[in-house]
Amino acid sequence: MTDTVTDLVERARTGEARAIARLISMVEDGSPQLPDMLSALHGGGTAYVVGITGAPGVGKSTVTNALITAYRERGDRVAVLAVDPSSPFTGGALLGDRIRMQGQAGDSGVYIRSMASRGQLGGLAAATPQAVRVLEAAGFDVVLVETVGVGQSEVDIAATADATVVLLAPGMGDGIQAAKAGILEIGDILCVNKADRDGAASTVREVRQMLQLGGNRDGWKPVVVTSVAAQDAVADLLATLDDRRAWLGEGDHLVRRRRQRARGEVLALALGGLRGRLEERLSGAHLTDIDAVAEGSLSPYEAAERLIAEDDRMGS
Amino acid sequence: MTDTVTDLVERARTGEARAIARLISMVEDGSPQLPDMLSALHGGGTAYVVGITGAPGVGKSTVTNALITAYRERGDRVAVLAVDPSSPFTGGALLGDRIRMQGQAGDSGVYIRSMASRGQLGGLAAATPQAVRVLEAAGFDVVLVETVGVGQSEVDIAATADATVVLLAPGMGDGIQAAKAGILEIGDILCVNKADRDGAASTVREVRQMLQLGGNRDGWKPVVVTSVAAQDAVADLLATLDDRRAWLGEGDHLVRRRRQRARGEVLALALGGLRGRLEERLSGAHLTDIDAVAEGSLSPYEAAERLIAEDDRMGS
Numbered sequence: 090m091t092d093t094v095t096d097l098v099e100r101a102r103t104g105e106a107r108a109i110a111r112l113i114s115m116v117e118d119g120s121p122q123l124p125d126m127l128s129a130l131h132g133g134g135t136a137y138v139v140g141i142t143g144a145p146g147v148g149k150s151t152v153t154n155a156l157i158t159a160y161r162e163r164g165d166r167v168a169v170l171a172v173d174p175s176s177p178f179t180g181g182a183l184l185g186d187r188i189r190m191q192g193q194a195g196d197s198g199v200y201i202r203s204m205a206s207r208g209q210l211g212g213l214a215a216a217t218p219q220a221v222r223v224l225e226a227a228g229f230d231v232v233l234v235e236t237v238g239v240g241q242s243e244v245d246i247a248a249t250a251d252a253t254v255v256l257l258a259p260g261m262g263d264g265i266q267a268a269k270a271g272i273l274e275i276g277d278i279l280c281v282n283k284a285d286r287d288g289a290a291s292t293v294r295e296v297r298q299m300l301q302l303g304g305n306r307d308g309w310k311p312v313v314v315t316s317v318a319a320q321d322a323v324a325d326l327l328a329t330l331d332d333r334r335a336w337l338g339e340g341d342h343l344v345r346r347r348r349q350r351a352r353g354e355v356l357a358l359a360l361g362g363l364r365g366r367l368e369e370r371l372s373g374a375h376l377t378d379i380d381a382v383a384e385g386s387l388s389p390y391e392a393a394e395r396l397i398a399e400d401d402r403m404g405s
Numbered sequence: 406m407t408d409t410v411t412d413l414v415e416r417a418r419t420g421e422a423r424a425i426a427r428l429i430s431m432v433e434d435g436s437p438q439l440p441d442m443l444s445a446l447h448g449g450g451t452a453y454v455v456g457i458t459g460a461p462g463v464g465k466s467t468v469t470n471a472l473i474t475a476y477r478e479r480g481d482r483v484a485v486l487a488v489d490p491s492s493p494f495t496g497g498a499l500l501g502d503r504i505r506m507q508g509q510a511g512d513s514g515v516y517i518r519s520m521a522s523r524g525q526l527g528g529l530a531a532a533t534p535q536a537v538r539v540l541e542a543a544g545f546d547v548v549l550v551e552t553v554g555v556g557q558s559e560v561d562i563a564a565t566a567d568a569t570v571v572l573l574a575p576g577m578g579d580g581i582q583a584a585k586a587g588i589l590e591i592g593d594i595l596c597v598n599k600a601d602r603d604g605a606a607s608t609v610r611e612v613r614q615m616l617q618l619g620g621n622r623d624g625w626k627p628v629v630v631t632s633v634a635a636q637d638a639v640a641d642l643l644a645t646l647d648d649r650r651a652w653l654g655e656g657d658h659l660v661r662r663r664r665q666r667a668r669g670e671v672l673a674l675a676l677g678g679l680r681g682r683l684e685e686r687l688s689g690a691h692l693t694d695i696d697a698v699a700e701g702s703l704s705p706y707e708a709a710e711r712l713i714a715e716d717d718r719m720g721s
Contacts, residue, residue, distance in 0.1 A: 123706065124704050124706045124707070127704045127705065127706065128704055131701045131702070146462070215705070218705075219705070344699070347699045348695055348696065348699045350699070351695050351696075351698035351699040351705065351708075352687060352695050354698070354705045355687070355694070355695060355698060355705050355708045355709050355712060356680070356683060356684065356687060358705055358706060358708075358709035359683055359709040359712045359713050359716075360676060360679065360680055360683065362709060362710075362713055363676070363679050363683075363713060363716075364672070364676055367672060367675055367676065367679075368672065371668060371671070371672060378671070379664055379667050379668050379671060380664065380667075382667035382670070382671060383660070383663045383664045383666070383667040385447045386447070388440050388443045388444055389443065389531070389534075389535075389667065389670045389671050389674055390439065390440040390443065390674060391440065392667075392671045392674075393671050393674035393675040393678060394678075396671060396675045397675050397678055397679065400675075400679075401717065
C-alpha cells in the first residue's frame with residue numbers, strides 16, 4: 090500500500106494530472122494512507138497560495154479565470170482549488186467540476202479541482218493545506234484557493250493562504266453587506282470587481298472607510314483595487330499580489346505565514362479527532378445528560394464539563 | 406452576584422427589554438455567570454425557533470420584517486436574533502443594530518437584537534441556543550434567527566432551529582450558486598423571494614430539481630415557496646411555517662429537535678473548551694512541533710496526535 094502512495098507521489102512530482110487527482114481525492118476522503126502520503130510529499134516546492142473569497146455573484150470564478158490567464162502569460166504553472174463547504178447531504182461539490190472554467194481545458198500548466206470535505210478529520214480547514222502540499226510537490230508556482238461565501242470556515246481557510254483576496258461588486262448591497270458578512274477583515278487585498286458598473290467608485294470609497302476601522306495585519310496594510318475580470322482587466326490585482334509576495338519575502342513574514350498555516354492545520358486535525366471522540370461519547374452513556382439538557386434539568390455547561398471530564402478520564 | 410442574575414431573569418420574565426438585553430450580552434461575552442443564568446432560566450416557555458438564511462442580497466432583513474408584521478397581526482410576540490459571524494477584527498456585529506428594521510421600533514411585542522460571538526466559548530453555535538433560552542423565558546412565541554451567508558457555522562446554527570428557511574432570489578446566479586454554497590441542504594423551507602422579478606419561475610424550477618437530489622430530513626420533505634417580502638407578500642411562507650410547526654407537534658418530532666439542539670449546544674461548548682486548552686498548549690512546548698510541521702520534518706497528523714496525547718495526559 091505504501092508503495093502505491095510513494096508511486097503516486099513520484100508521478101505527481103512529474104506533473105501527471107491523474108496522480109495529482111488521486112492524491113487530492115485521498116485528502117478529501119481522509120484516507121488512512123494520508124500520514125504516509127504527507128511524509129512522501131516532504132520536500133516539495135513552494136507555491137504562492139492565494140485565497141479568493143466573496144459572496145455569491147461577485148465574480149469569483151471570472152476573477153480566478155482572469156488570474157490564471159495572467160499568470161500563464163508569464164509562464165507560471167497555476168493550480169486552482171475550488172473549495173465548497175461541507176454539505177451534510179450530498180457530501181460535497183455538487184456541480185463544481187462540470188461548470189467551472191472550461192476555457193482553460195487542455196493547458197497542462199493549469200490544474201483545476203473542486204474540493205469538498207466528506208466529513209473528514211478536521212474538515213476543509215485541515216484538508217486545504219494538505220491539498221496545497223500535493224500541488225506544491227507537483228511543482229505549481231501559484232495555487233488559487235477559491236472559497237464560497239463567508240463564515241468561520243472561510244476565516245480558517247484564509248489563515249492558510251499567503252494572500253487573501255476579498256472580492257466585492259458594486260450594487261450588491263455595497264460595503265455594508267460585506268461588513269455584515271464579516272469578510273472585509275480577512276482580506277489582505279480587497280478587490281472591487283465589475284468596476285465598469287455604476288456605483289463602483291462609491292463601493293471603493295465605502296470599503297476604504299471601513300478599512301480605517303480595521304487596520305494592519307502583521308504589518309501589512311490592506312489594499313483596495315478594482316478589476317473588470319470579464320474583460321481580463323486584472324492588472325492592478327496582479328500587481329498588488331506581486332507586491333504582497335515581495336513583502337512576504339522580506340524579513341520573517343513568509344516563515345510566520347507558514348507557521349500559522351501549520352498551526353491551523355494541526356489544530357483543525359486535533360479538534361477533528363476530539364470532535365469524533367466526543368460525538369461517540371455523546372451517543373453513548375452521555376445520552377441521558379443530553380436529555381436532561383433538553384428538558385432543562387441540567388445546564389449545558391455542566392453537561393459539557395462532564396463530557397470533557399469523561400473524555401479526559403478515558404482518553405483515546 | 407447570583408442575586409443580580411436571578412433579578413435580571415425575573416425582570417426578563419416580565420418582558421423588560423433592558424433585562425433581556427443584559428442577559429443576551431452576558432451570553433455574547435461568555436460571562437462567568439452564564440451557568441447561574443441558565444439555571445435561573447430553567448422552566449421558561451417554548452418558542453417556535455425559525456432560522457432564516459441565504460446569501461447577501463436575497464432580502465433576509467425584508468423577509469424577517471414581513472414575518473414580524475404577519476406574526477404580530479396574529480398577536481404573537483416575536484423576537485429576532487440577527488447573527489453575524491464572529492469577526493476576528495472588530496469582535497462583532499459592526500453595523501447591525503443601527504441599520505436594521507427600524508420600522509418595528511416602539512412595538513413592545515417585538516424584540517430585535519444583533520448578536521456576535523466575542524470569541525466566547527463554543528462560538529455562535531453555543532451562544533445562539535442560550536440566547537434563545539433567554540427569549541423563551543421572556544415569553545416570546547416566535548424567535549427568528551437571521552444568519553448571514555453560508556458555511557459550517559450556518560449549518561451548526563440551523564441545527565438549533567425548529568424550522569430553517571433558506572432564501573433565494575432570481576437572477577443571483579440562480580440555483581447553481583445556491584448549490585455551490587451548500588445551503589439548499591439545510592433548508593426545511595426554500596423560499597424564492599423577490600418572486601415578482603424576471604426569472605423567478607425558472608429559479609423555483611431549478612431548486613425543485615436540485616431538491617430531488619437531496620430528499621427528506623427526519624421525514625419532513627423540504628417545501629419550495631415564493632414571496633415578495635418588500636410588499637409583505639409572505640402568506641405562503643407563513644402557511645408553510647405553520648405546517649412545519651404542526652408537523653413538529655406530531656409524534657416525537659419536537660422532542661427530537663430539542664434533543665438535537667441540546668446536543669449541538671453541549672458539543673459546541675465542550676469543543677470550545679478543548680480548543681482553548683489546545684491553543685494554550687500550542688503556544689507552549691508544542692511550538693517546536695509546529696515549526697517542524699512548517700518545515701516539513703513532522704507530519705501534521707503526528708503533531709495533532711502528540712497534541713491530543715499531551716492533552717489527555719495533562720487534562721484540565
